[in-house]
Amino acid sequence: MRKAALVVWIGLLVQVAHGAQGHYARKLLADLMEDYSNALRPVDDTDKALNVSLQITLSQIKDMDERNQVLTTYLWIRQVWHDAYLKWNKEDYDDLEMINIPSDLVWKPDIVLYNKADEDAGESSTNVKLRYNGEIVWDSPAITKSSCVVDVSYFPFDWQQCKLTFGSWTYNGNQVDISLGMDSGDLSDFVENVEWECHGMPAVRNVKMYGCCSDPYTDITYTLLLKRRSSFYIFNLLLPCFLISFLAPLGFYLPADSGEKVSLGVTVLLALTVFQLLVAESMPPAESMPYIGKYYIATMTMITASTSLTIFIMNIHFCGAEAKPVPHWAKVLIIDYMSKIFFVYEVGENCTTPESDKAPLYPEEPPYNDRDDRFLDCGHSNGHAGAHHGRPHRSHANGNANNSRHQYSSHGGRLERGESKRGCPAPPHPPNLRHLNGGPKGQLLYPAEKPQLPACPCRCPGPQHQQVVKNIQYIANCFREQKATCVKAAEWKKVAKVMDRFFMWIFFVMVFLMSILIIAKAS
Numbered sequence: 001m002r003k004a005a006l007v008v009w010i011g012l013l014v015q016v017a018h019g020a021q022g023h024y025a026r027k028l029l030a031d032l033m034e035d036y037s038n039a040l041r042p043v044d045d046t047d048k049a050l051n052v053s054l055q056i057t058l059s060q061i062k063d064m065d066e067r068n069q070v071l072t073t074y075l076w077i078r079q080v081w082h083d084a085y086l087k088w089n090k091e092d093y094d095d096l097e098m099i100n101i102p103s104d105l106v107w108k109p110d111i112v113l114y115n116k117a118d119e120d121a122g123e124s125s126t127n128v129k130l131r132y133n134g135e136i137v138w139d140s141p142a143i144t145k146s147s148c149v150v151d152v153s154y155f156p157f158d159w160q161q162c163k164l165t166f167g168s169w170t171y172n173g174n175q176v177d178i179s180l181g182m183d184s185g186d187l188s189d190f191v192e193n194v195e196w197e198c199h200g201m202p203a204v205r206n207v208k209m210y211g212c213c214s215d216p217y218t219d220i221t222y223t224l225l226l227k228r229r230s231s232f233y234i235f236n237l238l239l240p241c242f243l244i245s246f247l248a249p250l251g252f253y254l255p256a257d258s259g260e261k262v263s264l265g266v267t268v269l270l271a272l273t274v275f276q277l278l279v280a281e282s283m284p285p286a287e288s289m290p291y292i293g294k295y296y297i298a299t300m301t302m303i304t305a306s307t308s309l310t311i312f313i314m315n316i317h318f319c320g321a322e323a324k325p326v327p328h329w330a331k332v333l334i335i336d337y338m339s340k341i342f343f344v345y346e347v348g349e350n351c352t353t354p355e356s357d358k359a360p361l362y363p364e365e366p367p368y369n370d371r372d373d374r375f376l377d378c379g380h381s382n383g384h385a386g387a388h389h390g391r392p393h394r395s396h397a398n399g400n401a402n403n404s405r406h407q408y409s410s411h412g413g414r415l416e417r418g419e420s421k422r423g424c425p426a427p428p429h430p431p432n433l434r435h436l437n438g439g440p441k442g443q444l445l446y447p448a449e450k451p452q453l454p455a456c457p458c459r460c461p462g463p464q465h466q467q468v469v470k471n472i473q474y475i476a477n478c479f480r481e482q483k484a485t486c487v488k489a490a491e492w493k494k495v496a497k498v499m500d501r502f503f504m505w506i507f508f509v510m511v512f513l514m515s516i517l518i519i520a521k522a523s
Contacts, residue, residue, distance in 0.1 A: 024093040038107045042083040052109045053080040055181030060191045070117045071148040071162045079138045087134040100127045114165040118145040155290035156233030160226045167219030178218045199225040245299045245511050252504035256317040265307035295518045317496035326491045342501040
């Protein structure tokens with residue numbers, strides 16, 4: 001029972017004490033505001049400066065607009081000064097040391113943000129804490145938009161230094177002297193930002209002279225040190241650009257017959273243009289271009305050059321029969337040497353194949369065993385046959401080709417055994433067809449060694465055999481011309497293939513060096 005009564009008495013005393021303090025607080029406020037004016041600077045001597053202590057606490061970075069160069073922050077601003085007309089003796093008011101009153105009732109320094117970037121004053125009407133010795137503490141939150149010179153040269157690995165300059169707008173340094181509450185901004189309650197890291201907020205007190213006034217003005221400048229978090233931009237801008245840029249050299253490796261070499265270069269160029277537009281939209285329109293923009297421009301230039309070279313090489317690849325032969329220096333430099341350096345081989349050929357075993361660009365002609373032109377000589381020895389068949393028509397020659405082939409094959413069997421219709425020895429290879437042995441790559445259309453047989457003194461079969469030999473000559477000439485054309489086209493194709501491989505490695509090295517350069521510049 002005694003304990004319960006004691007608790008009740010204590011509670012009553014506390015309520016009485018609070019009631020007494022409330023009574024004294026109202027009395028104190030009435031006494032203080034009786035002859036007080038908040039329009040004048042609260043000093044006893046007007047020649048003395050009123051000292052105002054300023055302290056900034058950074059709570060949050062709300063936004064960084066690089067294009068408009070505006071930084072939006074949420075700050076807690078603490079201002080402390082002494083008011084000479086708001087003092088009291090605490091013993092006269094039941095030891096009351098501090099009261100909270102509206103800030104509109106007291107004089108406040110007109111400290112503003114000099115580099116403000118919006119029209120809203122952002123001033124809040126919070127209460128002030130008034131102590132018995134005249135000290136006033138004013139804590140006010142503020143969302144500020146300040147101008148910040150953004151340097152995007154190293155985007156997205158950039159550091160930014162944004163300044164927040166606070167000072168009195170009308171009072172000079174001889175009237176209001178602003179001092180630092182702390183050596184730097186308070187970051188103990190800072191809320192982390194998803195894009196920016198805060199690495200400090202040092203503060204500096206400045207005394208400046210302006211052209212409009214002869215008195216000095218003091219201000220406090222806080223420098224906000226920000227570092228951009230680059231992971232988002234690495235995975236969404238840089239890495240796709242690296243991968244796309246490595247597709248440009250692969251366009252040279254794509255076969256020319258696929259018809260997609262130029263399409264690949266144009267597609268890669270359009271993709272990089274889209275990424276370049278994304279970067280340009282977020283960057284300020286300044287003369288200093290970020291390194292990532294320079295990398296995009298360099299890569300787009302390289303892809304444009306590779307596409308142009310691809311068109312040039314495709315023209316070489318599709319050289320037809322009307323093209324000139326490959327020059328000798330190109331054969332020696334490109335086909336003989338550069339093809340080995342860049343490992344360009346034909347199908348079924350590799351770097352370990354001996355030179356003597358390497359297959360030619362096109363297969364050789366099959367040898368054709370025929371006899372000497374003495375068939376024609378024997379035919380011409382018969383005047384009647386020569387007069388009647390001296391100028392046969394082409395249609396007659398082609399029409400008798402199949403019939404003559406059968407007769408010639410049956411007669412050839414006897415000639416190969418050293419016989420003829422009239423006992424003539426088998427004639428040797430025709431001398432007027434020996435020039436066929438001068439085909440490409442030393443091909444021999446007839447054997448080099450021929451048996452030396454005596455001339456046929458008798459009359460040999462006439463017009464059919466002559467026409468067969470002429471037809472064979474015509475077919476061999478056509479085949480030789482076709483093969484020469486194919487060999488020439490194959491040489492131009494190999495030149496184009498070697499040039500493709502050469503430029504592929506050149507552009508691979510360029511892309512690699514540009515990637516290393518952008519990373520080194522960023523670091």
